[in-house]
Amino acid sequence: MRQIFDIHGGIHPPERKDMSNPGWVSDCDMPSKLVLPVTQHIGAPARPVVEVGDTVLGGQMIAEAQGSVSVPVHAPSSGTVTAIEARAVPHASGLTDTCIEISLDGKDEWIGCEGLDNWRDETKAALLERVRLAGIAGLGGAGFPTAIKLASDRDGGIHTLIINGTECEPYITADDTVMQCFAQQIVEGAEILAHMVGAETVLLAVEDNKPEAADAMRQAAAALEIAEVVTFPTKYPSGGEKQLIEILLNTQVPSGGIPADIGVLCQNPSTAIAVRDALIDGKPVTHRITTVTGMSLKDPGNRRVMLGTPIRELLETAGFNADSADRVIHGGPMMGFAVTDLDMPVVKITNCVLAPTRTEIPPPQPQQACIRCGMCAEACPASLLPQQLYWYARAKDQEQLERHNLMDCIECGACAYVCPSHIPLVQYYRSAKGSLREAAKEKVRSDNSRSRFEARQERLEREAAAREAKRAARKAAAEARAQAGDDPVQAAIERAKAKKVQQEAGQ
Amino acid sequence: MSLMHVSSPHVHKPVSSVEQVMKQVLLATIPGVLVLTWFFGPGTIINIVFGSALALAFEAWALWLRGKDYKTPLRDHSVIVTATLLCIALPPYAPWWLIAVGVGVSVLLGKHVFGGLGYNPFNPAMVGYVVLLVSFPLQMSSWTEPRGIGEVPGIVDAFTALFAASSYDAVTAATPLDLFRQNSGMLFDDLMQSKAELTGPIAGLGWDWVNLTFLAGGIWLLRQRIFTWHAPVGMLTALTICAALGYDEGSSTGGGSVLFHLFSGATMFGAFFIITDPVSSAVSNKGRLIFGAMVGILVYLIRVHGNYPDAVAFGVLLLNFAAPLIDQYTQPTVYGTKKVEADE
Numbered sequence: 059m060r061q062i063f064d065i066h067g068g069i070h071p072p073e074r075k076d077m078s079n080p081g082w083v084s085d086c087d088m089p090s091k092l093v094l095p096v097t098q099h100i101g102a103p104a105r106p107v108v109e110v111g112d113t114v115l116g117g118q119m120i121a122e123a124q125g126s127v128s129v130p131v132h133a134p135s136s137g138t139v140t141a142i143e144a145r146a147v148p149h150a151s152g153l154t155d156t157c158i159e160i161s162l163d164g165k166d167e168w169i170g171c172e173g174l175d176n177w178r179d180e181t182k183a184a185l186l187e188r189v190r191l192a193g194i195a196g197l198g199g200a201g202f203p204t205a206i207k208l209a210s211d212r213d214g215g216i217h218t219l220i221i222n223g224t225e226c227e228p229y230i231t232a233d234d235t236v237m238q239c240f241a242q243q244i245v246e247g248a249e250i251l252a253h254m255v256g257a258e259t260v261l262l263a264v265e266d267n268k269p270e271a272a273d274a275m276r277q278a279a280a281a282l283e284i285a286e287v288v289t290f291p292t293k294y295p296s297g298g299e300k301q302l303i304e305i306l307l308n309t310q311v312p313s314g315g316i317p318a319d320i321g322v323l324c325q326n327p328s329t330a331i332a333v334r335d336a337l338i339d340g341k342p343v344t345h346r347i348t349t350v351t352g353m354s355l356k357d358p359g360n361r362r363v364m365l366g367t368p369i370r371e372l373l374e375t376a377g378f379n380a381d382s383a384d385r386v387i388h389g390g391p392m393m394g395f396a397v398t399d400l401d402m403p404v405v406k407i408t409n410c411v412l413a414p415t416r417t418e419i420p421p422p423q424p425q426q427a428c429i430r431c432g433m434c435a436e437a438c439p440a441s442l443l444p445q446q447l448y449w450y451a452r453a454k455d456q457e458q459l460e461r462h463n464l465m466d467c468i469e470c471g472a473c474a475y476v477c478p479s480h481i482p483l484v485q486y487y488r489s490a491k492g493s494l495r496e497a498a499k500e501k502v503r504s505d506n507s508r509s510r511f512e513a514r515q516e517r518l519e520r521e522a523a524a525r526e527a528k529r530a531a532r533k534a535a536a537e538a539r540a541q542a543g544d545d546p547v548q549a550a551i552e553r554a555k556a557k558k559v560q561q562e563a564g565q
Numbered sequence: 566m567s568l569m570h571v572s573s574p575h576v577h578k579p580v581s582s583v584e585q586v587m588k589q590v591l592l593a594t595i596p597g598v599l600v601l602t603w604f605f606g607p608g609t610i611i612n613i614v615f616g617s618a619l620a621l622a623f624e625a626w627a628l629w630l631r632g633k634d635y636k637t638p639l640r641d642h643s644v645i646v647t648a649t650l651l652c653i654a655l656p657p658y659a660p661w662w663l664i665a666v667g668v669g670v671s672v673l674l675g676k677h678v679f680g681g682l683g684y685n686p687f688n689p690a691m692v693g694y695v696v697l698l699v700s701f702p703l704q705m706s707s708w709t710e711p712r713g714i715g716e717v718p719g720i721v722d723a724f725t726a727l728f729a730a731s732s733y734d735a736v737t738a739a740t741p742l743d744l745f746r747q748n749s750g751m752l753f754d755d756l757m758q759s760k761a762e763l764t765g766p767i768a769g770l771g772w773d774w775v776n777l778t779f780l781a782g783g784i785w786l787l788r789q790r791i792f793t794w795h796a797p798v799g800m801l802t803a804l805t806i807c808a809a810l811g812y813d814e815g816s817s818t819g820g821g822s823v824l825f826h827l828f829s830g831a832t833m834f835g836a837f838f839i840i841t842d843p844v845s846s847a848v849s850n851k852g853r854l855i856f857g858a859m860v861g862i863l864v865y866l867i868r869v870h871g872n873y874p875d876a877v878a879f880g881v882l883l884l885n886f887a888a889p890l891i892d893q894y895t896q897p898t899v900y901g902t903k904k905v906e907a908d909e
């Protein structure tokens with residue numbers, strides 16, 4: 059048994075995972091149309107390569123990656139492009155994004171997909187390119203382009219690959235289900251990932267509240283020598299990348315750094331499967347497994363959903379009672395955000411759609427004054443002092459916010475969960491982080507203009523010095539001449555004297 | 566349906582509110598108050614009831630003056646906690662005006678002048694207490710004799726005392742700490758034998774039981790996770806060490822035994838109910854440990870060398886001043902910053 063370690067803080071919110079019946083997955087009914095945002099990842103938006111009126115097949119690329127930190131988008135099924143326009147998309151900031159709408163023809167015709175017969179023979183660059191072209195971005199909810207994550211091996215390389223099946227958020231059972239149903243594919247994907255980054259160890263991390271998933275993973279992991287299933291006590295937020303690394307390896311990712319800095323790579327189980335599918339089957343990311351749950355649904359569960367399916371349709375196939383809910387949450391109850399428009403689509407990062415009743419998740423209670431009880435600090439997995447951050451965020455004291463490491467806050471919400479004064483702490487931190495980032499940019503700008511100013515100053519000084527040097531040189535030359543006997547001044551005086559003598563002589 | 570736009574997290578710990586926290590603190594004082602009542606009669610309870618009613622009125626008035634909504638804050642029970650803690654510290658059978666001045670100072674000067682709950686740099690109950698102690702030393706030291714020595718006053722006596730024009734004229738007795746301070750020339754052990762007030766099983770008749778029950782209430786709060794162990798353990802450890810170092814086998818001028826210090830006066834009440842006030846104490850666990858320890862040291866020094874018999878109130882107020890400084894030097898190591906520092 060591998061030794062595991064504890065993290066600071068953490069909470070135990072009610073899990074409510076049974077509701078969505080983990081371990082079973084059914085296909086969501088095919089919607090009539092799909093809405094596919096061009097930015098379903100972190101980074102530059104993809105550029106549409108189809109036009110309104112085009113017919114597309116399943117698996118066809120409809121938007122291509124732009125720049126390196128970007129991934130393409132593919133059509134999940136066959137149909138006709140009926141619109142390319144800005145629509146509301148699931149994003150915490152409530153932004154809109156360019157979306158490609160496809161009216162499906164119901165035939166579900168696909169392009170031919172070509173996988174690799176032997177991926178071990180390919181170069182790393184070729185494999186990375188395939189991962190990139192398959193449109194893979196962290197399917198656990200982060201949405202960071204996977205190819206970039208795989209490519210960034212700073213000095214020392216990657217020694218450990220962690221497949222993060224923690225899924226510590228309440229309600230969500232998508233990873234649990236994927237691990238129970240597709241353990242073999244996960245391990246195949248993990249093998250490919252480990253090969254690509256040169257990892258010597260693969261840790262399959264599962265919280266101990268998912269024994270079936272752990273068993274399934276153990277059986278599958280027998281096929282991969284360097285792989286090991288590790289279970290650890292259930293606690294939120296053990297699934298945070300940084301927290302998980304501390305639990306498994308007893309080391310910390312340096313502040314401001316990424317796991318690769320200490321030779322670790324974390325991937326979500328679904329992402330591992332996506333990598334496997336991209337290389338072995340040649341298939342891009344077009345579907346995902348999403349938990350649809352909450353007491354407003356008659357038939358909650360895990361669904362295999364086409365990307366682009368409107369959330370409304372997904373909820374309706376699960377027997378949604380709109381009257382009993384007053385919010386729908388994209389993601390889990392701890393870190394997810396409230397959906398503002400039910401026409402928003404399911405995207406690559408949609409691991410859960412939660413439709414709770416009003417009694418299940420009641421409206422927020424009025425905020426009271428902070429009594430500095432310190433319960434937030436006891437709960438914070440990053441060992442921050444949330445009450446101080448709150449204080450400084452309200453005072454807009456950027457210096458103290460930085461001194462108290464605001465940027466190391468992972469926005470897990472553990473502090474707000476326990477706060478007896480019901481202060482929406484995370485909300486304050488998000489906006490304070492925004493202003494800190496702004497200030498940092500501003501500083502870069504002013505540093506730039508300062509360095510421009512300094513450059514000019516330096517140039518002026520250089521020119522002045524050059525002038526001075528010239529003057530000094532002239533002076534030195536003159537002195538040298540004077541010493542040599544041909545001082546022009548002296549000569550002029552001599553000349554004048556001589557002239558005077560002549561004049562006197564002439565009179 | 567209209568969609569609510571709320572920020573994460575969407576779930577909240579069930580039954581957790583300021584009101585809950587305050588209620589638990591109040592519950593935890595009950596055993597101690599009952600023991601006080603057993604030994605000294607109903608004075609303390611009457612203090613508390615009268616003081617709490619006044620405190621609510623003062624709070625409402627202050628909120629109204631500040632143009633705030635006064636319904637929600639009144640329900641958070643925090644002002645009742647302040648009044649209760651102050652009234653437990655006051656001598657039983659204090660006249661009504663003493664209580665009124667104390668509560669008024671606590672609520673208005675201790676709390677609302679600084680902006681109300683959460684903003685007060687000083688412990689409000691202790692602000693009230695110290696103002697009274699300095700202004701009315703006579704009334705503040707009129708403790709009655711404990712059961713077992715004198716008559717314990719009844720309800721009628723208690724009300725008479727509350728509304729008496731002058732202070733309650735029943736026999737007032739010195740507390741063990743008074744006797745200890747006034748001692749001249751007696752060896753510690755002899756002193757402890759000499760007076761009935763000092764012959765409790767541990768440290769003075771009645772007082773040891775009072776301290777034990779506040780200790781029990783404090784431990785219960787600790788288990789309810791209302792506060793962490795750091796401040797109380799800091800204070801009690803520091804007090805123990807000081808008393809042990811200062812104990813010279815009981816000479817007449819010595820510092821008194823460890824048990825005497827731990828179970829006399831306001832030690833346990835202070836350790837678990839006063840210095841654990843989160844608002845005015847240090848924020849981090851390490852900070853609270855230091856905060857508690859410094860209070861413990863001050864309590865010992867003032868008890869043994871100072872002019873006042875007990876010192877929890879002064880110790881706490883002094884450390885309230887120092888809390889921001891303590892915070893500055895006790896910031897916990899944030900995730901991911903440990904290694905960076907080691908590199909440097």
Ligand code: SF4
Pocket residue numbers: 427428429430431432433434435444445448473476477478479480481483
């Ligand atoms: S939990 Fe809430 S009330 Fe308590 S210290 Fe933290 S922010 Fe303040």
Ligand code: SF4
Pocket residue numbers: 437438439440441442444466467468469470471472473474483484487
């Ligand atoms: S949201 Fe930030 S401050 Fe709050 S517990 Fe999580 S990491 Fe700590």
